[in-house]
Amino acid sequence: MSDNLQPRGSDDTSFAQPLYTPIKRRSFFMYAGATAGATALVLAGCSKDNDPVTSSNLINVGSGDTGVLNYAYALEQLEAGFYTRLRTGTYYTGLGSTSAEKQILDDLYYHEVIHREFFKAAITSGRISDSLTPDFSKVDFNSRTSVLGTAMAFEDLGVAAYNGAGQYIASPLYLTLAGKIVSVEARHAAIIRDLVGEATFVGNDVVTLTTANTSGVTTNNAPANSSLERSKSPAEVVATANTFLAEGSKLDVSGLK
Amino acid sequence: MNFFQIIDQLAAVDPDVLDRFDSRRAVFSSLGSAAKRSALAATPLFLGALFQKAYAGTKSTPVDVLNYALTLELLEADFYRLFLAAGTLPNAAATAAITQIKKHEDAHVALLTRTIQAAGGTPVTGTATSGIRFKPSAFPSTYAGQLQVAQLLxxxxxxAYKGRAAELVGTTLLTTALQIHSVEARHAAHIRVMRGQRPWVSNTDDVATNPTYTSGVTGTPSTQVTTPGGAFGIPAYTKASPAENNTIQVNLPLTTALATTYDAADVAAAFDEYLQPAEVVDASRAGGLLA
Incomplete structure (x- = not known):
């Protein structure tokens, strides 16, 4: 694992810079400053056998922290691909240049592309393909209902995925990093839901309001009336995500446990 | 420098030292990883950070973390009680949203209270008139003011939840904390839209300079938080957390380090930042809103 996120946490006090770090990476300290360098530290290790192996027709995200990071990277690729694609449909192109909806979709596009590019730059070892091929054939990019409905599905799925995968992360740095992203995804989900239906930022389908959460992984379960976000296991997430990925880009998350 | 010799010497004067590492499982795994790389073990910076990690959290147990969360949930729940009672909500949609959010905070209070009790701890408490509650004199008189406080809370x-998650690595409490964390983010997004702000923290927010979005404290914070509803320990404060306008993640300056250059505002908004408990309970933030 220590090979994975090469640039080390400027904002976390608990990670050190490996001695073998490539020169290129050292230049980041020029930006981050001496303090960041001084507080940097090493990341938890995982062995080479955790590297992703592509078997059959599936993309295996691998195991351990690498696997979780790859899993997140795959989902961010999917989301970024979606917000990129929607910019060519007539629903988006027909929005007024100063409309709230356009501003929201523009922000979402940038956030998700930045998430994707961040993972691409930060996972320096054992990273899955940078070019997963999405399959958006079920989405009508000329239809507001279809676009927003799909956006809602992706954002809710993203939150459920990050929340359900946190338990498989060993490194505090990665967990905090995932936390920094998941709350932004939750903000996305809330506004998209509000666009779909006024004041639906939370609903029993995503938060345990009137019924319990039941997942194949019991850690994700939560009782009715607990007002907890429904988290999903990686297997449950990819059952949906894979329907939006082309043959050859579908995910195998069996290593995450 | 012999790393293991240092550990042994430390264990001689502090028999709990290995437990401290062990209770912070991630630190322990860092140790294992480091052991594989003998060169690293000789790095003083690494050692310093490892010990800082092991000892910084000495005052906090999982019950402490839960009582910290419960304190914030009690504060929020009491705030929304005052909000609903103020009679300022302008329409049915606003009333429904605030009622819904209040219900969630009450559910979180109940859940955290039960969990602390199940763990054998003593939960902090609060009612409308005693213990942990919103300071009446800090409650704004106008709807706009009330909604702004809701956003800040x-x-x-x-x-706050983001700032403690790493302490829960390896415990079953982690997922629950994450499940509350994202619900709070959904609340924040909706409240922000009710205020005509972006749903995510933005450099262009009308309250962007509020301490809620910056970081740091003045003075030397205590590692013990004492409230009228109970006390709990928090980790020692060492240095300021990243502010919300931070554009650097794991030392990558994301405006310039990626394939394309990105706007600082977009980069900052794409990542929410954590606060440490000492910063959250500081008088400039939530601490100043406690009665």
Missing amino acids: EDTGVR
Whole structure:
């Protein structure tokens, strides 16, 4: 694992810079400053056998922290691909240049592309393909209902995925990093839901309001009336995500446990 | 420098030292990883950070973390009680949203209270008139003011949960904390839209300079938080957390380090930042809103 996120946490006090770090990476300290360098530290290790192996027709995200990071990277690729694609449909192109909806979709596009590019730059070892091929054939990019409905599905799925995968992360740095992203995804989900239906930022389908959460992984379960976000296991997430990925880009998350 | 010799010497004067590492499982795994790389073990910076990690959290147990969360949930729940009672909500949609959010905070209070009791701890408490509650004199008189406080409280909650998650690595409490964390983020997004702000923390927010979105404290914070509803320990404060306008993640300056250059505002908004407990309970933030 220590090979994975090469640039080390400027904002976390608990990670050190490996001695073998490539020169290129050292230049980041020029930006981050001496303090960041001084507080940097090493990341938890995982062995080479955790590297992703592509078997059959599936993309295996691998195991351990690498696997979780790859899993997140795959989902961010999917989301970024979606917000990129929607910019060519007539629903988006027909929005007024100063409309709230356009501003929201523009922000979402940038956030998700930045998430994707961040993972691409930060996972320096054992990273899955940078070019997963999405399959958006079920989405009508000329239809507001279809676009927003799909956006809602992706954002809710993203939150459920990050929340359900946190338990498989060993490194505090990665967990905090995932936390920094998941709350932004939750903000996305809330506004998209509000666009779909006024004041639906939370609903029993995503938060345990009137019924319990039941997942194949019991850690994700939560009782009715607990007002907890429904988290999903990686297997449950990819059952949906894979329907939006082309043959050859579908995910195998069996290593995450 | 012999790393293991240092550990042994430390264990001689502090028999709990290995437990401290062990209780912070991630630190322990860092140790294992480091052991594989003998060169690293000789790095003083690494050692310093490892010990800082092991000892910084000495005052906090899982019950402490839960009582910290419960304190914030009690504060939020009491705030929304006052909000609903103020009679300022302008329409049915606003009333429904605030009622819904209040219900969630009450559910979180109940859940955290039960969990602390199940763990054998003593939960902090609060009612409308005693213990942990919203300071009446800090409650704004106008709807706009009330909604602004709601945004600050929700965004603080998001930062606060994020700041403790790493301490829960390896415990079953982690997933529950994450499941509350994202619900708070949904609340924050909706409240922000009710205020005509972006749903995510933005450099262009009308309250962008509020301490809720910056970081740091003045003075030397205590590692013990004492409230009228109970006390709990928090980790020692060492240095300021990243502010919300941070554009650097794991030392990558994301405006310039990626394939394309990105706007600082977009980069900052794409990542929410954490706050440490000492920052959250500081008088400039949630601490100043406690009665």
